[in-house]
Amino acid sequence: MMKMDDRLLVQQCLKGSKNAFELLLDKYHKIIFNLAYRMTGQSDDAEDITQTVFIKTYDKLDSFDPKYQFYSWLYRIAVNESLNFLKAKRKYEELDSDMITGGKNPEECCLDNELGLRIQAAIMELDPRYRILILLNHFRNCSYKEIAQTLDIPERTVKSRLYTARQLLKDIFLKKG
């Protein structure tokens, strides 16, 4: 589906089309779930975040500016929601090993491999503000500009944080062998 289609779907949503929103949901709910999962390391939390993200997205659809990319706007909501979730969670518990490894359900265990678990564990060791850079750049292939729009930060900040995030992740991988 092309990017222009997202804007048309948004227009149709604003005209009351439930089907149009379901199409957007089809297209993006797995992506947002994965983003949330890589941010939180918990599939249950990721599902909750995904649900909240789409509810908020629908509620704010009339404030969406079509001159921007819809996915960029959606990611921004997802990133903010994930960061808010982590902030709230940190108040109540320290990150433990279960969280780092992802607290997986049986289905996920079947789907994941050893490497996947190790990568996720390494990602979880990053500070969230670096983690999100890795997710957007390496998992979503977002350009510096797109990341800057999504996170509402200057492009040069994107670059410097991304470079730092890669260095940190490299060190974590090396440390964990």
Added chain:
Amino acid sequence: MKTKYLELIHKEIDGIITPAEKKKLENAARKDPDLTRLQKELRNTAEILKQVPVMEPSPNLKKKIIHAIDFSRYSPRSEGDDWLSKITNWITTPRLRLAYAVGAGMVMGIVISLLLIGNPFSNQPIPISELYGTIGINENNFQTLKELTIDLEGIQGAIVLNSFQDMVWFEVNIETNQSSEIQFTYDEQLISFIGLRPIAWGKTVMETNQNMVKLLCDRQCHGLVLFHKSSENFYPLTLSLVQSERVIFTQQFLKGE
């Protein structure tokens, strides 16, 4: 290690390095083993990240989300009413309410006027039955001077004497059970007979001479007997009712009565 080479490594990973930059980086890496090692480690890190599997959410996540959303927010009805709500919002703007009130008052006034007096722009003549009111006449001195009730055997009714400007007239409205005669006697210097205007007067038989008018009355006599007065004063004038050559009623009108 120079920062500019570090930046070139990241640009290479992101696929945005130019050929010139790439050559520059390769030349630098050949001379600097640390740079080569870092380049390799960062490339490996990027390669590792590519191997991260895509996670599958639970199959009912989409359903859960759909059920959690209130789709009435942008319902088709609100879309259909959009233009209506815009008009409504515009109409209900407080600063326009006074203008609406004035406009509504004017429209209502026009409607009421049309209902009461008809369309003023129409060329249709107004029916005479719809004309009423007062037409002003200078020196309007119309007055009733005398009212007589006639209640005699064989003759009943009323005779009223009216005056207006230089005219006087009797309105006679009597009924008789036999042929009768109404006589008016007057001073010919002061008054002259104009005529009888019958309203419901059977057969009109009239006899006049210089100072007298005789009117035959058979059963019903209703009409106006008109005189012209040459001056303000027309008195004296005598009214007589005669039956079978016998005066059964007489009335003299004198000034000051």
